[in-house]
Amino acid sequence: MNPAPSIVFFTTASGAGYGLLFWLGLLRPLGLVQMSPMPALVALVLALALITAGLLSSTLHLGNPKRAWRAFSQWRSSWLSREGVAAVLTYIPALLLGLGLWVGAPALAVIAGLLAAAGAVATVYCTAMIYASLKPIRQWRHPLVVPGYLALSAFSGAVLLAMLAAFSGSGTVPAVLAILSGAAALLLKRAYWRGIDAAPPIATIESATTLGFIGKTRTLEPPHTEQNYLLREMGFRIARKHAAKLRLIAQLGGFALPVLLAVLALLAGGGLATLALTLGAVLTLAGLLVERWLMFAEATHTVTLYYSGT
Amino acid sequence: MTCLPEITPGQKKLGLVIDLDTCVGCQACAVNCKEWNASGHSGPLPDLKPYSAGAEGVWFNRVHSYEAGEGAQGRTVHFPRSCLHCETPDCVTVCPTGASYKRIEDGIVLVDHDICIGCGLCAWACPYGAREMDEDAGVMKKCTLCIDRIYNENIPEAQRQPACVLTCPTSARHFGDLGDPESKVSKLVAERGGQPLMPELGYKPVNSYLPPRNRTSLAAKPDEAAPTPMDIKNPLLRWMDKVLTR
Numbered sequence: 231m232n233p234a235p236s237i238v239f240f241t242t243a244s245g246a247g248y249g250l251l252f253w254l255g256l257l258r259p260l261g262l263v264q265m266s267p268m269p270a271l272v273a274l275v276l277a278l279a280l281i282t283a284g285l286l287s288s289t290l291h292l293g294n295p296k297r298a299w300r301a302f303s304q305w306r307s308s309w310l311s312r313e314g315v316a317a318v319l320t321y322i323p324a325l326l327l328g329l330g331l332w333v334g335a336p337a338l339a340v341i342a343g344l345l346a347a348a349g350a351v352a353t354v355y356c357t358a359m360i361y362a363s364l365k366p367i368r369q370w371r372h373p374l375v376v377p378g379y380l381a382l383s384a385f386s387g388a389v390l391l392a393m394l395a396a397f398s399g400s401g402t403v404p405a406v407l408a409i410l411s412g413a414a415a416l417l418l419k420r421a422y423w424r425g426i427d428a429a430p431p432i433a434t435i436e437s438a439t440t441l442g443f444i445g446k447t448r449t450l451e452p453p454h455t456e457q458n459y460l461l462r463e464m465g466f467r468i469a470r471k472h473a474a475k476l477r478l479i480a481q482l483g484g485f486a487l488p489v490l491l492a493v494l495a496l497l498a499g500g501g502l503a504t505l506a507l508t509l510g511a512v513l514t515l516a517g518l519l520v521e522r523w524l525m526f527a528e529a530t531h532t533v534t535l536y537y538s539g540t
Numbered sequence: 541m542t543c544l545p546e547i548t549p550g551q552k553k554l555g556l557v558i559d560l561d562t563c564v565g566c567q568a569c570a571v572n573c574k575e576w577n578a579s580g581h582s583g584p585l586p587d588l589k590p591y592s593a594g595a596e597g598v599w600f601n602r603v604h605s606y607e608a609g610e611g612a613q614g615r616t617v618h619f620p621r622s623c624l625h626c627e628t629p630d631c632v633t634v635c636p637t638g639a640s641y642k643r644i645e646d647g648i649v650l651v652d653h654d655i656c657i658g659c660g661l662c663a664w665a666c667p668y669g670a671r672e673m674d675e676d677a678g679v680m681k682k683c684t685l686c687i688d689r690i691y692n693e694n695i696p697e698a699q700r701q702p703a704c705v706l707t708c709p710t711s712a713r714h715f716g717d718l719g720d721p722e723s724k725v726s727k728l729v730a731e732r733g734g735q736p737l738m739p740e741l742g743y744k745p746v747n748s749y750l751p752p753r754n755r756t757s758l759a760a761k762p763d764e765a766a767p768t769p770m771d772i773k774n775p776l777l778r779w780m781d782k783v784l785t786r
Contacts, residue, residue: 451565464663531667
């Protein structure tokens with residue numbers, strides 16, 4: 231599948247934003263992160279900025295962005311529509327959380343924060359289900375796609391919260407959460423890669439053409455000599471050549487190093503901790519861009535059976 | 541609404557039956573499809589860079605050619621690929637706007653180009669590659685089963701068929717109601733063992749593909765002495781054969 235930059239950026243940025251919103255909304259009421267209203271407000275602004283930038287970027291992918299509002303109507307059947315509805319609804323408690331922090335209404339901040347956390351989970355779940363519901367793409371139908379999206383969102387959000395909390399002097403709990411969710415995300419991602427590498431194709435050129443009863447089937451002549459939309463969108467192949475290296479880069483840069491930096495921050499404390507967590511956040515987001523790019527580039531669509539036989 | 545209509549017994553299911561035995565891969569169906577639909581319900585079907593290198597465009601019908609089997613059993617099969625108007629099409633249910641829909645009255649899957657936002661998710665959801673984006677207008681396009689022909693009272697009744705079916709020089713394409721077991725196309729499917737494409741994905745395609753017929757066994761060597769069927773039909777050769785064998 232073609233890794234459209236607008237979509238890669240969207241799912242990475244808004245995933246991190248929703249992760250940050252989730253931890254912010256959940257941890258403050260539980261008293262697990264000691265953030266006074268002002269730093270918490272900064273964290274909320276960063277979360278909403280990432281979410282909004284991502285959502286705006288996703289509309290660049292549309293052929294008709296001015297009609298994007300129509301996408302809220304088919305939530306009964308479409309995960310893309312559900313994602314849009316969940317994303318917009320999540321703004322309400324998120325903004326109320328901001329209001330509660332701004333005017334100093336702790337009760338409002340707690341309730342709105344918890345609702346915003348729930349909205350963040352729902353939105354990321356819908357995003358993941360857009361991919362996980364597509365039967366022709368076996369790498370996206372994999373049962374670990376949804377847990378993977380949720381874990382990566384939680385990880386990148388925790389890393390961002392740890393960084394922001396470190397600036398206000400209390401990054402311990404978010405840093406521990408970043409380490410735990412980073413380790414979980416890495417294990418999930420490795421299991422996912424093992425899973426898609428081992429899984430058989432969901433269909434064959436023989437079942438796609440009905441010709442299996444004659445024997446092994448091969449492509450002889452293509453229907454057209456030039457490119458078309460299908461080949462550009464579904465037949466993307468460039469990254470698969472470098473998949474192993476890119477997986478390693480994502481694992482080391484996006485997961486292992488940020489986790490180690492968070493451990494270092496816990497041990498060192500002080501200014502060094504802030505530096506380590508900031509570097510970790512940058513590395514995480516860069517690593518996740520690679521991971522998300524691979525998520526597309528490694529995915530194969532059954533329509534390529536008709537063109538290449540595989 | 542992108543929820544699928546309830547399927548009732550005896551539901552009309554308009555679709556195509558494509559005979560892989562007689563298709564010669566001439567591309568006439570693809571060309572006539574492009575010609576009709578460029579100005580029809582889904583028109584225009586744009587071409588990008590039509591007069592220079594890298595020309596490409598939107599087509600609803602693509603004719604592939606395959607080799608199946610090995611050695612003496614091996615054969616070339618031409619294979620037209622277009623929308624199968626599935627009974628449970630995910631291209632409809634994934635649509636966030638309601639632009640993609642399946643008609644209750646005849647099962648045709650269509651796109652409302654005034655609502656489509658061009659997100660491309662329906663094309664991802666189609667295992668068969670039936671949908672192609674009109675990148676000029678930013679909306680998705682697909683086979684309409686020539687909805688603007690089959691119900692068109694301004695053209696003679698005999699022509700109220702999809703353009704690809706009318707133009708096929710070997711009558712390899714048939715159009716009709718596959719929901720009616722007594723229809724000509726349903727009988728054809730029953731008689732020839734018509735097959736759906738990728739049934740394992742569960743989309744329940746309405747279109748059916750008739751398999752290439754079994755080869756009549758070839759004689760090991762042509763018999764030099766015996767006249768060929770062609771010779772026997774030609775009166776002059778028949779007479780010569782008779783005279784010379786005397």
